[in-house]
Amino acid sequence: xxxxxxxxxxxxxxxxxxxxxxxxxxxxxxxxxxxxxxxxxxxxxxxxxxxxxxxxxxxxxxxxxxxxxxxxxxxxxxxxxxxxxxxxxxxxxxxxxxxxxxxxxxxxxxxxxxxxxxxxxxxxxxxxxxxxxxxxxxxxxxxxxxxxxxxxxxxxxxxxxxxxxxxxxxxxxxxxxxxxxxxxxxxxxxxxxxxxxxxxxxxxxxxxxxxxxxxxxxxxxxxxxxxxxxxxxxxxxxxxxxxxxxxxxxxxxxxxxxxxxxxxxxxxxxxxxxxxxxxxxxxxxxxxxxxxxxxxxxx
Amino acid sequence: xxxxxxxxxxxxxxxxxxxxxxxxxxxxxxxxxxxxxxxxxxxxxxxxxxxxxxxxxxxxxxxxxxxxxxxxxxxxxxxxxxxxxxxxxxxxxxxxxxxxxxxxxxxxxxxxxxxxxxxxxxxxxxxxxxxxxxxxxxxxxxxxxxxxxxxxxxxxxxxxxxxxxxxxxxxxxxxxxxxxxxxxxxxxxxxxxxxxxxxxxxxxxxxxxxxxxxxxxxxxxxxxxxxxxxxxxxxxxxxxxxxxxxxxxxxxxxxxxxxxxxxxxxxxxxxxxxxxxxxxxxxxxxxxxxxxxxxxxxxxxxxxxxxxxxxxxxxxxxxxxxxxxxxxxxxxxxxxxxxxxxxxxxxxxxxxxxxxxxxxxxxxxxxxxxxxxxxxxxxxxxxxxxx
Numbered sequence: 001x002x003x004x005x006x007x008x009x010x011x012x013x014x015x016x017x018x019x020x021x022x023x024x025x026x027x028x029x030x031x032x033x034x035x036x037x038x039x040x041x042x043x044x045x046x047x048x049x050x051x052x053x054x055x056x057x058x059x060x061x062x063x064x065x066x067x068x069x070x071x072x073x074x075x076x077x078x079x080x081x082x083x084x085x086x087x088x089x090x091x092x093x094x095x096x097x098x099x100x101x102x103x104x105x106x107x108x109x110x111x112x113x114x115x116x117x118x119x120x121x122x123x124x125x126x127x128x129x130x131x132x133x134x135x136x137x138x139x140x141x142x143x144x145x146x147x148x149x150x151x152x153x154x155x156x157x158x159x160x161x162x163x164x165x166x167x168x169x170x171x172x173x174x175x176x177x178x179x180x181x182x183x184x185x186x187x188x189x190x191x192x193x194x195x196x197x198x199x200x201x202x203x204x205x206x207x208x209x210x211x212x213x214x215x216x217x218x219x220x221x222x223x224x225x226x227x228x229x230x231x232x233x234x235x236x237x238x239x240x241x242x243x244x245x246x247x248x249x250x251x252x253x254x255x256x257x258x259x260x261x262x263x264x265x266x267x268x269x270x271x272x273x274x275x276x277x278x279x280x281x282x283x284x285x286x287x288x289x290x291x292x293x294x295x296x297x298x299x
Numbered sequence: 300x301x302x303x304x305x306x307x308x309x310x311x312x313x314x315x316x317x318x319x320x321x322x323x324x325x326x327x328x329x330x331x332x333x334x335x336x337x338x339x340x341x342x343x344x345x346x347x348x349x350x351x352x353x354x355x356x357x358x359x360x361x362x363x364x365x366x367x368x369x370x371x372x373x374x375x376x377x378x379x380x381x382x383x384x385x386x387x388x389x390x391x392x393x394x395x396x397x398x399x400x401x402x403x404x405x406x407x408x409x410x411x412x413x414x415x416x417x418x419x420x421x422x423x424x425x426x427x428x429x430x431x432x433x434x435x436x437x438x439x440x441x442x443x444x445x446x447x448x449x450x451x452x453x454x455x456x457x458x459x460x461x462x463x464x465x466x467x468x469x470x471x472x473x474x475x476x477x478x479x480x481x482x483x484x485x486x487x488x489x490x491x492x493x494x495x496x497x498x499x500x501x502x503x504x505x506x507x508x509x510x511x512x513x514x515x516x517x518x519x520x521x522x523x524x525x526x527x528x529x530x531x532x533x534x535x536x537x538x539x540x541x542x543x544x545x546x547x548x549x550x551x552x553x554x555x556x557x558x559x560x561x562x563x564x565x566x567x568x569x570x571x572x573x574x575x576x577x578x579x580x581x582x583x584x585x586x587x588x589x590x591x592x593x594x595x596x597x598x599x600x601x602x603x604x605x606x607x608x609x610x611x612x613x614x615x616x617x618x619x620x621x622x623x624x625x626x627x628x629x630x631x632x633x634x635x636x637x638x639x640x641x642x643x644x645x646x647x648x649x650x651x652x653x654x655x656x657x658x659x660x661x662x663x664x665x666x667x668x669x670x671x672x673x674x675x676x677x678x679x680x681x682x683x684x685x686x
Contacts, residue, residue, distance in 0.1 A: 198419030201378050202433040202484065203408030212436070216423045290423075 033160045044166045051112055051165050058104040066104070067091055074277070077285040087281075090273040099248065099270045106237055106247035106274065113169055113233045117177040118226060125184025125222075126210070135185065142178040150175055150239045158243055168245030176233040183225025187218025223286035230278045234271055248274075305355045307520050308377065308488070313350040313386030315372055315544070318343030321384045329385075334543050346372045347544045350386070359514060359521040361535035363528060363567075369544040370524045371416075374492050377522060378411045379403060390488070408437050412481035416493040418473045420465040426476050427452065427461035433484035444483070451479040455509065471502035478510075482517070489521045496525065507533055528567050532556070532576035540564050553581045573677055574642040579635050582676045583657045583666035596621050605654045605667060607632075613662035617653045634658045635668060641677065648673060 058066060070091065075084045094103050128135045153174060157167040191214050199213045215222075241249025248267045255264035316324050316337075324343045334345045347369045354360045364370040375381040376388055379395060387394050390410060398406055412433060413419075420429050427448050428435070434444035452458060455475040457468075465473050474494060481489055495503040507530060514521065525531050531538050532552045539549040540563070548560035556576055559565040588599045590606040599606040600621055607615045608629065615634055618627035634656045635644050648655060654669035 192417075192419075194415050194417050194419040195421060197375075197380055198413065198415055199421075199432075199436075200380060201407060201411070201413040201490070202436060202480075203404045203406075204436050205404055208436050213421060217421075 029156060029159065033156075037160050037162075041161055041166070044161070047112075047169070048164075048166050051108070051169065054112060055105055055108040058108050059101055063095060063100055074281050077281050077288075079288065080284060083280055083284065087277055090277065094270050094273060097266055097270075099251075099267060102246070102248045102251065102267070103270055103274065106234075106249070106271070109165070109169065109172070109240070109245060109247060110230065110233050110237070110274070110278070113172040113176060114226070114230050116169065116173050117180055117229045117233070120173070121177045121180035121225070121229070122184050122222065125181045125225075126188065126215075128181065128185040129188035129214075138181065142181060145174055146178045150236065154239075154243055163244040165245060167243050168240040171243065172233050172236045172240055175236045176229045179228035179232065180222070180225040183221050183228070184218065187221030187225075188214045190221065191217045220286060220290050223282065227279060227282045227286075230282060231275055234275045234278070237271060305357075306353045307356040307391065308352070308354040308522075309387070309389040309392075310350055310352040310376070311387040311389070313347055313373075313376065313388070314384045315346035315369070315376070315381065316343050316384045317346055325384055345544055347376075347383070350546055352539060352546070352549070354520060354522065356520055357518045358536040359523055359534050361523045361525060361531040361538045362541055363525055363531045363538055364541035365526055367543075368541040370526075370541050371492055372544075373541065374490050374522060374524050377488070377490055378407050378413065408433065408484070410486055411488040411490055412484045412486040413490040413492065414474070414477045414481045414494040416496055418465070418470075418477045418497075420473055420476055420480075422465055424464075425461065426457065426463050426465065426468070429465060429476055430479045430483050432480055433486075448479070448483055451483045452476070454482070454513070455479045471498050471506065474498060474506060475509075478506075482513070487520060489519045491521060491523045493524050493526070495530065496527070503530070510534065528555075528571050529575065532571065540567065552576060553578075557581070572642075574645060575640060577641050577676060578637070579639050579641065579644060579657055579668060580637040580666075582641065582672055583635075583637075583668045584672065585666040587664045587666065589664060590618070593626075596627050597623075600627075603667070604669065607656050607664060607667070609664075613658055615656045615664065617656065619653055632656065634664075637665060641673070644668075 067088065071084050071088055074087045075081075078084070091103075094100060124138065128138050150171060154167070154171050157170050161167045161170070195217065196209060196213060199209050204212065237245070237247060237249040238252050239249070241247065241253050248271050251267040252264050252271075254260065255267070314325060314328060316328060318324065318341065320341075321343060324337060324341050327341070328337055328345055328348060332340075334348070337343055337345050350373065352360075362370050362373060372381060376383055379388070379398075383396070386396075388396055390406075395403070395406060421432065424432070427445065430452055431439075431441070431444040431448035434447070435441070449458075449461060452461060455478055457472060457475050457479070460468065460472065460476075465476065468476065474497075477494070481491075495506045498506060510521075511534065521534075523531075523534055525534075532555070535552055537549065537551055538555050540547045540555065540560075542563050548555060548564050550558075555564060556568045556571060556573065559568050584603070586603060588603040588606045590596050590599055590608050596606055596618065600619060605617055605619050606627070607617050610616055610631070613634060615632055616629040617632045618629045621627035630653060632651060632653055632655055633647055635647065635658070637657055637659050644655075648668070648670065654667045656664050657666040657668055659665040
């Protein structure tokens, strides 16, 4: 080539070609979403109605009943008066500062997202732990899910399903599910080979091994994964609010655009309070169910 | 083997090759290529090579070898935790390699149980739940196995620990739980993979004693893996020595010590505490110089250096010198039992100037033991070489 500009400038694709690629991909996806968008949306209808029902339940039930129920759940899970009191105080403060309804909305979507992540993530993690091939396929996918900026996968989701709760849930689940998958896989793979051999030697079937040995022994690791998943779901609340998910994220978004520092701080603190609550409760629940790991402390 | 009817487990032509293309490497190994050659040429590791064994009902069969000899791999073939590359494993005459998955599970539930080196207890279950594990996965309800599990715990000396978790017990206690779990399924065959190797010497000795004691009542067929010859000699009715995946020698403990098949076994046997491994019957002179008439006395003493006469059942007097008239001075002597370990009779022997009579179970004289023979036997081969 006579022209040696490729030495100084990257020999990139011409703008026109790039545009053509973008146009055809965008066009194809748009056609796809026009063609199937409605069908896919109806697939999610049951989930949507559950979401709406659950959110309404939390909002319309008188606040003190909710408070009692939450405190009861926390206390049953942790058996700790300290934690229960902490939860009551922070919920009262949240309510006092006028964030009760938004908090309930966030609580409902986080609960649903966490449950979905667990329901999908644990089986995927189990599958990964059983086959090295599945692991080699899923691991890079998880890497992409965790590092791809959330806004990028929000675009196709919004194109397909529009703005609202369902795309929000999908975005949150995509972002929050990797830890539970990874740690389920890891936890099962870390189960002592000899214990597993013992189970096999005594005639345990594969499902007896899974439910009787592998999952219970992997539980501390899986619980750590669930804990991470909850934290990541909460972190997504603000981003999800950009596509119409109501809750504590929206006031934060509003305060970014309008520079309302105090509003942002208060709602931010409410998210932090929720996060701490979820974290402490799930951790101390996990710890309480793993009594046998405490060793000879009380022997 | 000697007695076909008594044979419980037979292993024929067993090969285990580790690697992605084990089947292709197999002919080469069968043709007799060595472990190193196979590794260098194909990258496959030969785990076991042409193993043929037959194990009799009710015996403690010890498989001994150093680490890397393939002993733990071998024991995992008995219940097919590992499948061999080639070969047959017959239990009661049925080749268990032919069993489909479901029947294999049934086989494991009923025929064999296993004790592991690092105990293999389920940490999230209590001690009693661990003991009942084999029964609970058969689908029995807790009420049905709980009493049985508790009684086995009591047998191994852990009554009162039912509701503890394994991590709350010491190593020796945990292995007792492992043993109770294995016994609780009533399986005929007990596989013990270095079961006592992780324990302190003192506790190990206790556990060995307990196993011997249990075996006297239970008559299980026990396959015991160890790297410790003293343990092998103490427990084993027969011992198989494994080296680099090959069987070097199978025989009774005495054969291993007194007639080692090659240098490897000799090296093993060299420093063993013979007083704890050999029995009176292995060392005694199997002659019965009983003096019934005084006229024979001189001949007997000339021939054997000692003569005995029966005082009452199982009690003897000995004489080692006589006058020309055939008169001897008779001393009362203690008698030894055929089945006693040398260690047990040493004090008696040292306390006596005369060779001592050995009696069998019927209290009849079956031989005698003199000090020279005993000293020769107790001398370590390494000392002999030095001399």
